Amino acid sequence: GENVEQHPSTLSVQEGDSAVIKCTYSDSASNYFPWYKQELGKRPQLIIDIRSNVGEKKDQRIAVTLNKTAKHFSLHITETQPEDSAVYFCAANPSGYSTLTFGKGTMLLVSP
Amino acid sequence: DGGITQSPKYLFRKEGQNVTLSCEQNLNHDAMYWYRQDPGQGLRLIYYSQIVNDFQKGDIAEGYSVSREKKESFPLTVTSAQKNPTAFYLCASSITPSGGGGANVLTFGAGSRLTVL
Numbered sequence A: 001g002e003n004v005e006q007h008p009s010t011l012s013v014q015e016g017d018s019a020v021i022k023c024t025y026s027d028s029a030s031n032y033f034p035w036y037k038q039e040l041g042k043r044p045q046l047i048i049d050i051r052s053n054v055g056e057k058k059d060q061r062i063a064v065t066l067n068k069t070a071k072h073f074s075l076h077i078t079e080t081q082p083e084d085s086a087v088y089f090c091a092a093n094p095s096g097y098s099t100l101t102f103g104k105g106t107m108l109l110v111s112p
Numbered sequence B: 001d002g003g004i005t006q007s008p009k010y011l012f013r014k015e016g017q018n019v020t021l022s023c024e025q026n027l028n029h030d031a032m033y034w035y036r037q038d039p040g041q042g043l044r045l046i047y048y049s050q051i052v053n054d055f056q057k058g059d060i061a062e063g064y065s066v067s068r069e070k071k072e073s074f075p076l077t078v079t080s081a082q083k084n085p086t087a088f089y090l091c092a093s094s095i096t097p098s099g100g101g102g103a104n105v106l107t108f109g110a111g112s113r114l115t116v117l
Helices: none
Strands: A004-007 A010-014 A019-025 A030-038 A045-051 A056-059 A062-067 A072-077 A086-094 A106-111 B004-007 B010-013 B019-025 B031-038 B042-051 B054-057 B064-066 B076-078 B087-094 B112-116
Touching (some): A004 A086, A019 A030, A019 A086, A019 A106, A045 A056, A045 A062, A072 A086, B004 B087, B010 B019, B019 B031, B019 B112, B076 B087
Parallel strands (some): A010 A106, B010 B112
Antiparallel strands (some): A019 A072, A056 A062, A062 A072, B004 B019, B031 B042, B087 B112
16 A cells, blocks of 8 residues: 655744655555645645646645655745644545545644 | 534543544535544544445554445444544545545544543
8 A cells, every 4th residue: 555754743944934844655656645734723624736747836835846756745835934833744645546645744833 | 614514522432432423514525534643643544435335444444433324424433442542533525536546635524532531
Protein backbone atom coordinates (compact mmCIF):
# COMPACT_ATOMS: atom_id res chain seq x y z
CA GLY A 1 0.00 0.00 0.00
CA GLU A 2 0.84 3.67 -0.11
CA ASN A 3 3.09 5.23 2.55
CA VAL A 4 3.26 9.00 3.02
CA GLU A 5 6.01 10.63 5.07
CA GLN A 6 5.61 14.28 6.14
CA HIS A 7 8.25 16.66 7.50
CA PRO A 8 8.72 18.56 9.69
CA SER A 9 6.32 17.56 12.45
CA THR A 10 6.40 21.11 13.85
CA LEU A 11 7.39 24.38 12.22
CA SER A 12 7.67 27.78 13.86
CA VAL A 13 8.03 30.94 11.77
CA GLN A 14 7.72 34.67 12.23
CA GLU A 15 4.83 36.50 10.62
CA GLY A 16 5.75 37.43 7.08
CA ASP A 17 8.22 34.57 6.63
CA SER A 18 7.67 31.68 4.24
CA ALA A 19 6.89 28.12 5.36
CA VAL A 20 7.56 24.90 3.48
CA ILE A 21 6.19 21.46 4.35
CA LYS A 22 7.43 18.41 2.48
CA CYS A 23 5.92 15.01 1.83
CA THR A 24 7.19 11.88 0.12
CA TYR A 25 5.13 8.98 -1.14
CA SER A 26 5.99 5.41 -2.03
CA ASP A 27 3.52 4.35 -4.73
CA SER A 28 4.51 5.66 -8.14
CA ALA A 29 0.92 5.06 -9.28
CA SER A 30 -0.39 7.84 -7.00
CA ASN A 31 -1.94 10.59 -9.07
CA TYR A 32 -3.70 12.97 -6.69
CA PHE A 33 -2.12 14.94 -3.84
CA PRO A 34 -4.31 17.15 -1.63
CA TRP A 35 -3.39 19.28 1.36
CA TYR A 36 -5.77 19.74 4.30
CA LYS A 37 -5.61 22.39 7.02
CA GLN A 38 -6.99 21.73 10.49
CA GLU A 39 -7.26 24.71 12.80
CA LEU A 40 -7.36 24.04 16.53
CA GLY A 41 -10.65 22.41 17.48
CA LYS A 42 -11.97 22.41 13.93
CA ARG A 43 -12.42 19.91 11.13
CA PRO A 44 -9.81 19.41 8.36
CA GLN A 45 -10.52 21.37 5.20
CA LEU A 46 -8.98 21.12 1.76
CA ILE A 47 -6.79 24.11 0.93
CA ILE A 48 -5.13 23.05 -2.31
CA ASP A 49 -4.56 19.93 -4.38
CA ILE A 50 -2.51 18.86 -7.37
CA ARG A 51 -2.78 16.06 -9.88
CA SER A 52 0.09 14.12 -11.36
CA ASN A 53 -0.11 15.79 -14.77
CA VAL A 54 0.79 19.16 -13.23
CA GLY A 55 4.08 20.23 -11.66
CA GLU A 56 2.94 23.29 -9.72
CA LYS A 57 -0.27 24.98 -8.64
CA LYS A 58 -0.78 28.32 -6.90
CA ASP A 59 -3.66 29.90 -5.04
CA GLN A 60 -2.84 33.33 -3.64
CA ARG A 61 -0.27 32.80 -0.85
CA ILE A 62 -0.16 29.04 -1.07
CA ALA A 63 1.40 26.80 -3.69
CA VAL A 64 2.07 23.12 -4.13
CA THR A 65 4.85 21.57 -6.18
CA LEU A 66 5.11 17.98 -7.33
CA ASN A 67 8.19 16.03 -8.38
CA LYS A 68 6.97 12.72 -9.75
CA THR A 69 10.45 11.39 -10.43
CA ALA A 70 11.51 11.86 -6.83
CA LYS A 71 8.04 11.06 -5.51
CA HIS A 72 7.73 14.11 -3.34
CA PHE A 73 5.47 17.14 -3.13
CA SER A 74 5.61 20.28 -1.04
CA LEU A 75 3.34 22.99 0.32
CA HIS A 76 4.64 26.54 0.22
CA ILE A 77 3.04 29.35 2.20
CA THR A 78 4.37 32.86 1.61
CA GLU A 79 3.88 35.97 3.75
CA THR A 80 2.62 33.85 6.65
CA GLN A 81 0.01 35.29 8.99
CA PRO A 82 -1.04 34.21 12.50
CA GLU A 83 -4.25 32.73 11.07
CA ASP A 84 -2.09 30.29 9.10
CA SER A 85 -1.31 28.57 12.41
CA ALA A 86 -2.80 25.08 12.18
CA VAL A 87 -1.99 21.46 11.53
CA TYR A 88 -1.43 20.69 7.86
CA PHE A 89 -1.86 17.21 6.39
CA CYS A 90 -0.65 16.00 3.03
CA ALA A 91 -2.20 12.97 1.37
CA ALA A 92 -1.80 10.75 -1.67
CA ASN A 93 -4.30 8.73 -3.64
CA PRO A 94 -2.94 5.74 -5.54
CA SER A 95 -4.63 5.16 -8.86
CA GLY A 96 -7.19 2.40 -8.55
CA TYR A 97 -7.64 2.90 -4.81
CA SER A 98 -10.73 4.51 -3.31
CA THR A 99 -9.08 6.23 -0.36
CA LEU A 100 -6.45 8.76 0.59
CA THR A 101 -3.35 7.95 2.63
CA PHE A 102 -2.47 10.84 4.94
CA GLY A 103 0.83 12.00 6.35
CA LYS A 104 1.14 12.45 10.11
CA GLY A 105 0.71 16.20 9.97
CA THR A 106 2.77 19.35 10.53
CA MET A 107 1.90 21.82 13.25
CA LEU A 108 2.65 25.30 11.90
CA LEU A 109 2.98 28.12 14.42
CA VAL A 110 3.16 31.68 13.10
CA SER A 111 4.30 34.22 15.68
CA PRO A 112 3.24 37.87 15.35
CA ASP B 1 -23.09 22.69 9.69
CA GLY B 2 -20.88 21.76 6.73
CA GLY B 3 -23.36 19.13 5.52
CA ILE B 4 -22.00 16.40 7.82
CA THR B 5 -23.23 16.04 11.38
CA GLN B 6 -21.46 13.90 13.93
CA SER B 7 -22.87 13.10 17.34
CA PRO B 8 -22.19 13.10 20.13
CA LYS B 9 -19.37 15.64 20.26
CA TYR B 10 -18.01 14.16 23.49
CA LEU B 11 -18.58 10.64 24.76
CA PHE B 12 -17.37 8.78 27.81
CA ARG B 13 -17.42 5.02 28.00
CA LYS B 14 -16.54 2.46 30.60
CA GLU B 15 -14.24 -0.36 29.66
CA GLY B 16 -16.11 -3.32 28.18
CA GLN B 17 -18.93 -1.24 26.74
CA ASN B 18 -19.75 -0.82 23.08
CA VAL B 19 -20.51 2.69 21.85
CA THR B 20 -21.93 3.95 18.54
CA LEU B 21 -20.92 7.24 16.92
CA SER B 22 -23.39 8.80 14.55
CA CYS B 23 -22.55 10.35 11.16
CA GLU B 24 -25.22 11.89 8.93
CA GLN B 25 -24.72 13.82 5.68
CA ASN B 26 -27.15 15.80 3.55
CA LEU B 27 -24.73 16.38 0.67
CA ASN B 28 -26.00 13.46 -1.42
CA HIS B 29 -22.47 12.07 -1.40
CA ASP B 30 -21.99 8.44 -2.39
CA ALA B 31 -18.88 7.68 -0.36
CA MET B 32 -18.41 7.95 3.39
CA TYR B 33 -15.37 7.35 5.59
CA TRP B 34 -14.36 7.02 9.23
CA TYR B 35 -10.94 8.22 10.38
CA ARG B 36 -9.27 8.07 13.76
CA GLN B 37 -7.03 10.97 14.80
CA ASP B 38 -4.41 10.58 17.52
CA PRO B 39 -1.73 13.18 18.36
CA GLY B 40 1.22 12.78 16.01
CA GLN B 41 -0.43 9.95 14.08
CA GLY B 42 -2.28 11.81 11.37
CA LEU B 43 -5.59 10.52 10.05
CA ARG B 44 -5.91 6.74 9.92
CA LEU B 45 -8.71 5.09 7.99
CA ILE B 46 -11.00 2.76 9.92
CA TYR B 47 -13.75 1.88 7.42
CA TYR B 48 -15.18 3.32 4.24
CA SER B 49 -18.27 2.81 2.14
CA GLN B 50 -18.70 3.57 -1.55
CA ILE B 51 -22.37 2.67 -1.87
CA VAL B 52 -25.28 1.70 0.32
CA ASN B 53 -25.10 -1.77 1.86
CA ASP B 54 -21.41 -2.08 1.10
CA PHE B 55 -18.30 -1.15 3.09
CA GLN B 56 -14.62 -2.05 3.27
CA LYS B 57 -12.05 -2.22 6.03
CA GLY B 58 -9.42 0.46 6.25
CA ASP B 59 -6.00 0.27 7.85
CA ILE B 60 -7.15 -0.04 11.48
CA ALA B 61 -10.55 -1.79 11.35
CA GLU B 62 -9.96 -4.20 14.24
CA GLY B 63 -12.36 -3.57 17.11
CA TYR B 64 -14.72 -1.43 15.02
CA SER B 65 -17.86 -2.12 13.01
CA VAL B 66 -20.01 -0.07 10.63
CA SER B 67 -23.24 -0.22 8.66
CA ARG B 68 -24.50 1.65 5.61
CA GLU B 69 -28.23 1.03 5.41
CA LYS B 70 -28.97 4.52 4.08
CA LYS B 71 -26.99 6.80 1.81
CA GLU B 72 -27.10 9.58 4.39
CA SER B 73 -25.92 7.59 7.39
CA PHE B 74 -22.71 5.74 8.29
CA PRO B 75 -22.59 4.93 12.02
CA LEU B 76 -19.43 3.59 13.64
CA THR B 77 -19.52 1.19 16.59
CA VAL B 78 -16.48 1.02 18.83
CA THR B 79 -16.60 -2.41 20.40
CA SER B 80 -15.06 -3.71 23.58
CA ALA B 81 -12.51 -5.51 21.41
CA GLN B 82 -10.84 -2.20 20.53
CA LYS B 83 -7.91 -2.12 22.93
CA ASN B 84 -7.21 1.60 22.87
CA PRO B 85 -10.42 3.39 21.88
CA THR B 86 -9.75 6.80 23.43
CA ALA B 87 -9.33 9.07 20.41
CA PHE B 88 -10.88 11.74 18.19
CA TYR B 89 -13.05 10.24 15.45
CA LEU B 90 -13.74 12.02 12.18
CA CYS B 91 -16.38 11.12 9.64
CA ALA B 92 -16.02 12.31 6.04
CA SER B 93 -17.80 12.02 2.73
CA SER B 94 -17.05 12.59 -0.94
CA ILE B 95 -19.24 12.88 -4.04
CA THR B 96 -17.89 9.63 -5.42
CA PRO B 97 -15.16 7.38 -4.17
CA SER B 98 -11.64 8.62 -4.68
CA GLY B 99 -9.38 6.69 -6.94
CA GLY B 100 -9.24 5.62 -10.54
CA GLY B 101 -8.01 9.07 -11.44
CA GLY B 102 -11.28 10.60 -10.28
CA ALA B 103 -10.23 11.67 -6.81
CA ASN B 104 -12.71 13.78 -4.92
CA VAL B 105 -12.59 16.26 -2.12
CA LEU B 106 -13.33 14.98 1.35
CA THR B 107 -15.81 16.93 3.47
CA PHE B 108 -15.28 16.27 7.17
CA GLY B 109 -17.62 16.39 10.12
CA ALA B 110 -16.72 18.22 13.32
CA GLY B 111 -15.63 15.01 15.04
CA SER B 112 -16.49 13.00 18.13
CA ARG B 113 -14.09 12.69 21.04
CA LEU B 114 -14.35 9.34 22.82
CA THR B 115 -12.81 8.83 26.23
CA VAL B 116 -12.70 5.46 27.93
CA LEU B 117 -12.73 5.68 31.70
